[in-house]
Amino acid sequence: MADGKNWRRAGYVGAGAAGLLAGNLALVTGSIVRAAGRTPAAVDDGPDPLLIDPPQLMRSTVAPTGDGTLLHVETSLDLDEHPSDTVLVLVHGWTCSTRFWNPQVNQLAQHWPVIAYDHRGHGLSEMGEKKVSVAMLGQDLEAVLTSTLPAGKRAVLVGHSMGGMAIMSWAAQFGANMADRVAAVVLTSTTARDVVQQQLLTPPTLPRYTEMVKPLVARAFVAAPVPLPSNELTSRLTHYMALGRHARAAHVEFTDELISRGSPRSRAAWGAAMYRLDVAAGLHALSVPTSVVVGSDDLLTPPLHADYMAQVLDHNGVLRDYVTYGGAGHMVPIERSEPYNVLLDDVLKAA
Template sequence: MTPQRHQRTVESADGTLLNVETTGPDDGPVLVLVHGWTCATPFWAPVVNRLPRHVRTVMYDQRGHGSSARPATAAGYSTTALADDLCAVLEAAVPAGTPAVLAGHSMGGMTIMSASRRPAVRDRAAAAALISTGSSRLPHTSTVLPLGPDDSAFRAAVHRAALGAPLPLGPRTPLTRAAIRYITMAPGADRRMKDVTARLVHAMHPVARARWGTVLGTLEADEGLRALDVPAAVVHGTRDRLIPFPHAPRTAGLLPDCRTLVEIPGTGHMTPLEAPDRVAAVLTDLIDAHLPGPASPGTANGKASRSGKAAKAKRTQEAGA
């Protein structure tokens, strides 16, 4: 049974209006889910449906995606804007001092990296999950269009041009669905999840898609990743073409406190759709280990929660120093 959702609108720093959705009990441990490029809150449904019912989830449509507004100008597309939006959502939906697990897929992970130094994040983040994401040199490593040597300037230029192309996708057809599947998912992915992905990508305005693609093509978020000093899990599919698997160990190595690197064999870029059981299990483990609240069977939730609170208090003191 799908948990009941509540919707609200939150205004970001520049006035952009964001669609925010929550599920679960008001007093449950909080999980904040941040989706990636060309997606929207429905992207998380297979994962949310597999989480314990006592978990409270906070999701939002990134600006230019789903039911959130498109920025008025090109200046509204930036990693700073992504960080502003996450902070606005946290301040509106997660009371100050409330510990939360932050989980981001693809551009959602980059959002968390970009906001890692912000007080709104440091006051609330007890742990983080970075799913199918990377912090820099994305067009150099992508294998969507494997032209030229690996990590070459030519390959990077081709992928940057493709990311930033504001081309309308037209109607959903077997051809466009196959192209989207090739780019985002591994062979053998569930047909229903292929259809979900195609609907999400087709629903995005081509200008917004292109402008965010341009941001991804020039992403430099290594320093934000190094500042994300909370217990973290890295999750990645082995057949990811958009952000290939070697980004995962690199991300884990740059994190100050990576606790686990979860490799999901045979999955592409859309891991929460391709392997929702595995992703939900990773998030549940983080919740049980680092948030107060009912524990899943066999976990020592209370002890881990106290250690998570102590670490958060230390980070808050350091941020104010």
């Protein structure tokens, strides 16, 4: 009889703990939704012409990876014949595609040769059968460079968010004699470690007892394989999570649509992989001039990450510059495309 009582008592305790956990999860999730609702309405000042799909022709091709997965790659038509010895290589972030770089391609591809590709499971790239990992990000970048970077030319690697992680993953694995193939690096809105654990989406005003469930909410946010529609609610959430408080409506709409097009399976797989992110070894391996760029209001990869990367790069003597765009969120290449493009142009000219 005593065993029965103990079993029931354990059941009550377990149910109570589960109920408490569920309640805290709802509290944390609700706080994020309320914070999104309090975000000022996006500024509707008309379309941004830099967001349109580039009118200049690009060559669409594929790069085979080590496991046979085919990655979609876009290159300048005159990539091999272009007089520049420096090639702009654009590496987009999680849930995006090569379209993310429209503002850069529309301005910079007129003067510089460009390579851009979709991460596996993103855009037009295949997902493949192997379990994705942060190491795979670097291996896929190596596959793209091997397939498309013309002999004798060097890349300026520009990575946004997960794209920056891909560059650091690549540097850790393939960074020997880096300067032979890479002239410079630009790390934008990214981090070398703890990307999920140190995001700032959860408002700081929540009770302390919710701290235990914040990691669970963060993990569910990145790793849940659920479809994401594009509507008024998702637009408000996208604005809060990914852009600055006073973002342009055109930028919010473009970002929300871009994210909604992504594969739920791919988003969840890569989100889970990033939960274990640590590419600090690749950050230390960077041996060419490297710029660090961040938005002051970035909640996904807040400036504390950029501070750390800049300190490491400065200590190693390769920090080219550290640029913070006031009021910008996570999507700096979209939100601050004009000054960001000037920065990239300067890096290309100096390479």
